[in-house]
Amino acid sequence: MTLNMMPSHVPPKPGPHNKLATGKSLVNRNEKSFHRGSLMFIEGETSTEMYIIKNGKIRILKQEGESTVELAVLGPGSVLGELALLDHQPRSATAQVIEDVNAAVIDEGLFTHTLASIPPWLKDIIMEVVKRLRVTMKKTSDDVVAKSIAGVIRVITLQNGNEGFEKDGCRCVSLTQAKTLIFSTIGLGALEAENVFLHLILKDMILIRKNELGQEYLMLKDVDVLLLYMNYLRAKQRGSSLVGEELTEKGVDLLTTLVSAGEKNGKKIQAGLTSLGQAQLELELDRMGKGRFLDLDALDELTRVKVVVKQEEATDSKYGTHKRATLVFNIETLKRLRLLTQWLPIFKEEVKF
Numbered sequence: 001m002t003l004n005m006m007p008s009h010v011p012p013k014p015g016p017h018n019k020l021a022t023g024k025s026l027v028n029r030n031e032k033s034f035h036r037g038s039l040m041f042i043e044g045e046t047s048t049e050m051y052i053i054k055n056g057k058i059r060i061l062k063q064e065g066e067s068t069v070e071l072a073v074l075g076p077g078s079v080l081g082e083l084a085l086l087d088h089q090p091r092s093a094t095a096q097v098i099e100d101v102n103a104a105v106i107d108e109g110l111f112t113h114t115l116a117s118i119p120p121w122l123k124d125i126i127m128e129v130v131k132r133l134r135v136t137m138k139k140t141s142d143d144v145v146a147k148s149i150a151g152v153i154r155v156i157t158l159q160n161g162n163e164g165f166e167k168d169g170c171r172c173v174s175l176t177q178a179k180t181l182i183f184s185t186i187g188l189g190a191l192e193a194e195n196v197f198l199h200l201i202l203k204d205m206i207l208i209r210k211n212e213l214g215q216e217y218l219m220l221k222d223v224d225v226l227l228l229y230m231n232y233l234r235a236k237q238r239g240s241s242l243v244g245e246e247l248t249e250k251g252v253d254l255l256t257t258l259v260s261a262g263e264k265n266g267k268k269i270q271a272g273l274t275s276l277g278q279a280q281l282e283l284e285l286d287r288m289g290k291g292r293f294l295d296l297d298a299l300d301e302l303t304r305v306k307v308v309v310k311q312e313e314a315t316d317s318k319y320g321t322h323k324r325a326t327l328v329f330n331i332e333t334l335k336r337l338r339l340l341t342q343w344l345p346i347f348k349e350e351v352k353f
Contacts, residue, residue: 030105034058040095040103041081048108050085053078056101061094062189073098085111147237151186152196153230156206157223164220167209171223175208175216203346205229228340232347243305244337245344251301252341254294255334257284258308262331272332275311278325299327307333 031054034040040058041047053076060071060080071093074080084091085106115123159173159181166172182193197218200206205226207219220226228242235242247255258276261284266274278294286292302308309328 030107030110032103032105034097034101034103036097036100038097040097040101041084041091043092043094044090046084046088046090047081048085048088050079050081050106050111051095052104052106053080054102054104056097056103057099058095058097058101061096062092148186148188148192149196149199150230150233150237152182152188152193153200153226153233155182155185156218156220157226157230160220160223167217167219171220172209172217173220175218178218200226203229203349224336224339225343228336228343229347232340232344242340243307244340247301247305247337247341248298250295250298252338254298255302255307255338255341257281257288257290258302258327258329259331259334259338260284260288262329262334266331269328272330273328274331276327276329278327281327302329307337 032051034056040051041049043062053074055076057073057075058080059073062069062071080095081091083089085108115126156173156178159178160171163177164171164173179190179193182188183190188196197206197208201208205221207221208216209219210216232242258281261281262274262276264284265280266276269275282292282294285294299308299310303310307329311326311328313324313326
C-alpha cells in the first residue's frame with residue numbers, strides 16, 4: 001500500500017502568470033547593476049524608471065548655469081527617480097554612480113501591474129498624493145520665479161552696464177553669462193532663470209537671439225522699461241506702490257503737456273530742474289488745441305505726488321497786486337512717470353505659462 005505523503009494543499013510553482021505576485025520576486029526579477037562613474041539617468045531626459053538602491057552609492061547632480069551642483073548622496077535603501085515614473089515629466093537632475101550600485105528597477109509596466117493588484121481606494125489615494133505633490137512643486141517653482149523676476153532684471157541690467165553690447169538698436173548681453181551671474185548672485189538655477197526670461201519675453205521686454213557663431217544673447221528692448229518693472233515688482237513685494245500709479249487720465253495728459261512745454265520754453269535751473277511759467281504752459285495747451293485752460297485738478301494731482309512744485313510770487317503795481325505762478329519739475333522724472341503710465345497695464349497683466 002502506498003501512502004500519499006503530499007499535503008492537502010500544494011502551492012503552485014511560480015510561473016509567468018504569478019511571478020509578480022510578491023515584492024521579493026518583483027525586486028529580484030528587475031535588477032540592474034551600474035559601475036562607478038556611470039550615469040543612471042541624465043537631467044532633462046525622458047524616462048519612466050524608478051530605482052531602489054540595494055548597495056552602492058550615487059550622487060544627485062543639477063546643472064546651474066555653467067556649474068554643476070551636488071544636491072545629495074544616496075545609499076542603500078534610497079529611492080530615486082520616482083517622479084518621472086509617476087508623472088512622466090523629464091528628469092529634474094542627474095544620478096551619477098560613485099560606488100558600484102545594484103538597484104531594483106520599477107518600470108511603468110511593473111508599476112501599473114502592481115497598482116492593478118491593490119484596492120481601488122488605495123490606488124486613488126496614491127494618485128491623488130502624486131497629483132498634489134506635482135501641484136505643490138509647480139506652485140513652489142512659480143513662486144520662486146515670481147519672487148526672482150526683479151532680481152534677474154537687476155543682474156542683467158548690471159551686466160549690460162559692464163559687459164553689454166549694441167545690436168540692432170538695442171542693448172544686449174550674453175545669455176550664458178547671464179545664467180551664470182544669476183546663479184552666483186541670487187542662487188536661481190538655469191531652469192528657473194529660463195522661466196523668468198520667458199516671463200519677460202511674454203511681457204515684450206526682452207528677446208533671445210543667436211549671433212553668427214550660434215551663441216545666444218538677450219536683447220533688452222528698453223532698459224528703462226526693465227528698470228521700471230523691477231521697481232514696480234519690488235514695491236509690490238513691500239506692499240506699496242510707485243509714485244504715479246494712481247494718476248488719472250487728466251493727470252497723465254497734463255504731465256505730457258508739461259514735458260513738451262518744458263523742453264521748448266522751460267528754464268534750466270539747479271540739479272536738473274526746469275522752471276516753467278503757468279502762462280507758458282497755457283500757451284502750449286492752446287498750441288496743442290486744448291484751449292488756454294489749465295485743469296487745476298490735474299495740476300493738484302501732480303503737486304500732490306510731488307513731481308511738480310507750484311511757486312507763486314506776488315508783485316505790486318499801480319493797478320494792484322498781481323500773482324505769477326511758476327511750475328518747477330524734473331523733465332526726466334516726468335518722462336519716467338509717463339513711461340510708467342504707458343506700461344502699467346502690461347506690468348499688471350498676469351502671465352501664465
